[in-house]
Amino acid sequence: MFSQIVDFLPEKTELMVLVKPSEDVDEELKRLTVREIKVQPKKAGVYVPISLDELLKIKFSISKAGKLSRDLERCKFSTPVLPNEQLKSLNQTYQEISRLFEKNRLAPGGKVYDNIYFKDKDDCWKLLEILRDRIYQPFEDEFEKQQRIINEKDDVYVRPLVESENLFFLELEQKDKRIDVLQSQNKNLQEQSQEFKTKYEKSKLFAYQQKLDEFKNRLKSDYPETSGTDSWQEWIYKNNWLFGIQYGSSIAHPQVGFRSILDYLFPTPDGFIDILEIKKPSHDVIKEDKSHPGAFKWSSEVNEAIGQVVNYLHEIELHQLEIAKKLKQELSLELSAIKPRAFILIGRSDDWNEKHKEAFRRLNHSLHGIEILTYTDLLQRGENLMKVYAD
Structure with a gap:
């Protein structure tokens, strides 16, 4: 697997999380939000400030199957709406803030790149996906080259071969590759299953089911x-x-x-x-x-x-x-x-x-x-x- 880890945002950087507060949100929490800032693109809602307590990095990688991933590394965050908590990733920070403000949602949070803003050099707040694409650009050619190499290896398996010995060994290699792909897919499914289970346990649906069980016991x-x-x-x-x-x-x-x-x-x-x-x-x-x-x-x-x-x-x-x-x-x-x-x-x-x-x-x-x-x-x-x- 080919990968590259680079700096994404420096320590002490301030970000804004977009939320759409439910009607029953505490007024003290509402006072900690920001409503009027220059954002691009502008979406309905209010903004909750968060701060990086250490350097945030991003990892670009290509799997053996040729899939490109662009994942933010774990990093410590803090926010005034959760004054006593040290948050360990941007995704966790967004989920906890969403849980506070968006109580009518079954599953809190969402895609951080589509709902969290950074302040660009022109003093305009922009979505994190813009910064992600900007940082990835210098590495784009090298990653595309690696993907072509993987794809060319895939092509070898479907070319007609005359020599039976070569065909035999290539078939073995192809089976090994399929096993790697299946193992990778299985791992992804397990991770997705665990993520869904975690979200379900934090959702209102799970809370209601617990209350229903409590009712039966009572x-x-x-x-x-x-x-x-x-x-x-x-x-x-x-x-x-x-x-x-x-x-x-x-x-x-x-x-x-x-x-x-x-x-x-x-x-x-x-x-x-x-x-x-x-x-x-x-x-x-x-x-x-x-x-x-x-x-x-x-x-x-x-x-x-x-x-x-x-x-x-x-x-x-x-x-x-x-x-x-x-x-x-x-x-x-x-x-x-x-x-x-x-x-x-x-x-x-x-x-x-x-x-x-x-x-x-x-x-x-x-x-x-x-x-x-x-x-x-x-x-x-x-x-x-x-x-x-x-x-």
Whole structure:
């Protein structure tokens, strides 16, 4: 393999990383970005400064298969948005900055040559690929010569040969070359597989899968309903994504001017609110009505929860204007409290047969503006979401 390592950028050089911040990025981080600089080409986004803490080199190389590579060597970097971290490569630096600012991306980072700028001699910030091509230019002829030599050797294998002895040895050489190529490809595939695994483990998809596994484990234990930081109420609040994309960020324990205190308010995309009452998964949901064979009725725990929710809905009807006003004043949310829907999370339905499921659906249908949801249903929603995102 033919290679050449040369200086790319000196120590203390400042670079700019292009990012497109998500809406929920911390304001302190936003203040550390740069918005107005002279860049070419200009792209939408803001810029995060980074600094080289040592000399950065680049390696140009040609593999045995004739493939040209232009790879930046490892180097120490620092950035004000990660004041306590020493970053060990430009790619790692870009990924960590992307993870901070671009939270809506499954896989942070991207091509450093297409998203990181250096300051050229004309005081204009330009993409790193321009500098890479500029530095490679003096070596271009020599590398092209090496590639021609490799290609000419490849041609030898397909030329007709008269002497069988020469043909035999050339075939052996060709097999050896194919083995080298396959080994190189296998190594590249292994590296790509490891890179994908690393990105997956750092992605939101992996984080959601961990939370889903945590949810399954919690269902095997007896956690409190509302008291303590490990209660079901606290856990559900932190993992409201399980309910799907039809809601915005939930509002926990809102003091909105009426006597009862709800577990949650859920803002809907069309500017209204739903409410959620959380009970333990160990409670019964439905029971057979012994006075009417084949019929079912709500359990006492569900009946109690329905009574509480009816009071909540009544309070909201009475104070809907006060609620909307307070949500706007304290949380800057434009929401209407007209005719909210209520959900009660309670019990499990893992062992239900078709008769139980049909009875549950009929009982749910008989309620007006209230729906009973089991923890089994919620787990199924989460698993369905994971399948959609994974696809």
